[in-house]
Every structure is written in structure tokens, then in C-alpha cells.
Amino acid sequence: MTRLLEFTSRGVYCARADCYIDPKRVVDHAIITHAHSDHARRGSKHYLAHRLTVPVLHHRLGKKISTQPVEYGEEIIINGVRFSLHPAGHVIGSAQVRVEFAGEVWVVTGDYKLEHDMLAGSFEPVRCDVFCTESTFGLPVYRWPESAGVIGDMNEWWRKNKQNGITSVLFGYSLGKAQRLLYSVDQTTGPVYVHPAIEQINEVFRQQGIPIPKVHTLSGSTAVNNMESALVIIPPNAMKNGWLDHVPRYSTAYASGWMATQNISWVRNADTGFVISDHADWDGLNEAVRLSGAETVYVTHGFTEQFSRWLREQGYDALPIDY
Ligand SMILES: [Zn+2]
Numbered sequence: 651m652t653r654l655l656e657f658t659s660r661g662v663y664c665a666r667a668d669c670y671i672d673p674k675r676v677v678d679h680a681i682i683t684h685a686h687s688d689h690a691r692r693g694s695k696h697y698l699a700h701r702l703t704v705p706v707l708h709h710r711l712g713k714k715i716s717t718q719p720v721e722y723g724e725e726i727i728i729n730g731v732r733f734s735l736h737p738a739g740h741v742i743g744s745a746q747v748r749v750e751f752a753g754e755v756w757v758v759t760g761d762y763k764l765e766h767d768m769l770a771g772s773f774e775p776v777r778c779d780v781f782c783t784e785s786t787f788g789l790p791v792y793r794w795p796e797s798a799g800v801i802g803d804m805n806e807w808w809r810k811n812k813q814n815g816i817t818s819v820l821f822g823y824s825l826g827k828a829q830r831l832l833y834s835v836d837q838t839t840g841p842v843y844v845h846p847a848i849e850q851i852n853e854v855f856r857q858q859g860i861p862i863p864k865v866h867t868l869s870g871s872t873a874v875n876n877m878e879s880a881l882v883i884i885p886p887n888a889m890k891n892g893w894l895d896h897v898p899r900y901s902t903a904y905a906s907g908w909m910a911t912q913n914i915s916w917v918r919n920a921d922t923g924f925v926i927s928d929h930a931d932w933d934g935l936n937e938a939v940r941l942s943g944a945e946t947v948y949v950t951h952g953f954t955e956q957f958s959r960w961l962r963e964q965g966y967d968a969l970p971i972d973y
Pocket of ligand 1 (some may be wrong): 686761
């Protein structure tokens with residue numbers, strides 16, 4: 651008997667409905683948890699996603715792609731299989747996928763966090779028989795400090811840099827982290843500039859009615875006034891493309907869960923760091939598994955071996971999945 655969902659080289663597959671969740675290759679029918687590039691790939695024939703994710707898919711994958719926007723909790727039935735999306739709290743529009751057939755329920759989380767950040771919404775626990783969870787930070791060393799304190803430290807870092815005439819540069823991914831940082835920083839300190847890739851995503855969300863703060867867009871070549879009091883937010887990979895060449899003095903910081911250990915080489919390329927993550931930490935992963943009520947847990951993305959072993963020690967039927 652085939653299982654309701656299978657882990658294949660193309661992605662998580664539901665044979666009965668002939669569709670994939672976050673497919674890794676080109677497929678006919680894709681259900682997308684969120685628009686980060688390792689979950690939403692170009693070329694599939696049709697994409698189903700939350701209505702706030704769909705405009706980002708069009709921005710990133712092409713205006714002409716075929717899409718179907720759905721609300722959280724809206725039920726889509728394909729060949730008797732019931733699909734619905736539920737808040738994952740990871741980035742704006744991110745979703746867990748609930749799949750039900752003949753009384754059996756699976757949940758595929760995509761990326762998620764339990765902490766409410768005012769922007770991505772609250773993670774919704776969904777009861778299920780089989781829980782497929784990410785484990786990006788699935789080690790006990792990853793436990794996030796309270797975010798209000800971290801944001802206070804980040805604002806203090808900017809104020810100190812400003813007093814010393816140094817531009818503050820924060821690295822954050824253009825979808826998710828950048829918007830969260832914009833919501834978090836104290837904009838009375840000075841002007842805020844963002845990389846154009848970030849501003850494009852900001853504008854996509856503003857058009858959906860989400861009040862992303864208005865900020866300046868960074869130019870790659872033009873020097874601007876008051877740069878020494880500014881905060882600049884750019885994606886980590888933009889650093890090497892000369893975006894800061896016209897900034898005389900600056901200090902850099904990563905806003906990332908990896909800063910909890912600082913043992914990743916790319917983290918060392920910054921002057922400082924702030925532990926702000928859009929993923930669940932160790933306690934959050936364990937809490938999500940508990941809240942699911944599932945006895946069977948499949949662990950993907952990240953520390954799959956370690957987290958699934960831990961879950962087995964706690965009595966779960968847990969397996970790492972590297973597909
Ligand atoms: Zn993600």
C-alpha cells in the first residue's frame with residue numbers, strides 16, 4: 651500500500667492527488683509552503699500557495715506562472731485528498747500543509763517558528779498522525795534569547811555606531827528577515843536604507859495591504875547624505891558586489907540563529923551578530939512535535955539525524971529524511 655505522502659527525489663509526493671509539496675524539480679502540480687528559493691523553484695506547471703505567497707512567487711518565478719491562491723484553513727480536495735494550509739509563522743504567508751485521506755492526517759511544516767513576530771503571524775498547531783518537521787536548528791545549543799532584548803541590543807549598536815560616525819550594516823535575507831528587521835529597528839535613530847532586492851519584496855507586500863515601513867532604497871554607486879547615521883539592510887550575498895563601496899566607514903552585523911554558536915564561517919565575516927531567527931529553536935521544535943499529537947515524526951532539513959534520534963529516545967517513531 652502506498653503511503654499518503656512519500657519522500658521522493660522530486661520532493662514530498664502525494665500519489666493519490668498527483669501533487670508535490672515544495673518540489674525540488676519541475677512537476678505538474680506544486681503546493682508551496684513559502685517563497686524561499688529552497689522551497690519554491692521555477693518551472694512547474696501549476697502552483698498552489700497562500701494568497702500572500704502567490705504575489706512573491708510571481709515576483710520571483712515569473713509573472714506568467716499558473717497560480718492558485720488560497721486562504722489559511724481553506725480546504726482543497728483533489729481526488730478525495732483534503733489539503734489545507736495553516737500558519738507557519740516563518741515569513742509572511744508561510745504555511746504548513748495539512749493532508750487528509752480516509753481519516754489519516756499528515757502535516758508538512760515547511761520552515762516555521764513558534765514565536766510571534768507581529769508580521770509573519772502565529773504558528774498554528776495542527777493535530778495529525780504523521781508530522782514532517784524541519785530541523786534547521788535541531789540541536790540543544792540553539793535556544794533563542796528573548797527577542798525584545800536582542801532587538802534592544804541591535805538598536806543600541808546602531809546608536810553607538812551613529813555616535814562614532816560609522817554606518818551600521820545589517821545582513822538579512824530579502825524575504826522575511828529584512829521585513830522583520832524593518833519592523834524591529836528604532837527608526838528615530840536615523841535614516842534606513844535597504845538593498846533594491848529587499849525594497850522589491852517590501853513593495854510586493856505593501857500592494858497586499860501589509861504596512862511595511864517606507865525606507866530609502868540603496869544605490870550601488872551614489873553617495874548619500876547622513877550615511878554615517880544610517881542603518882543599511884542588505885542580503886548577505888550583496889556584500890561582495892560593491893554595494894558598500896561608497897560608504898567610508900561601516901560596521902557589519904548578522905541577524906541570524908547561527909549567531910547563537912558563531913561557528914559557521916560566513917558568520918565570522920561580520921563584526922557582530924544578533925540572535926534573531928525565523929526558524930524554531932530547539933525548544934520550539936520539541937514544542938511543535940508535542941502539539942502535533944503525532945506518534946510518527948519525519949525530520950527534514952538540518953540536524954535530521956540528531957533531532958530524530960532525540961525524538962526516538964522520547965518514545966516517538968521518528969526517522970531522518972534526506973531526500
Ligand atoms: Zn524559509
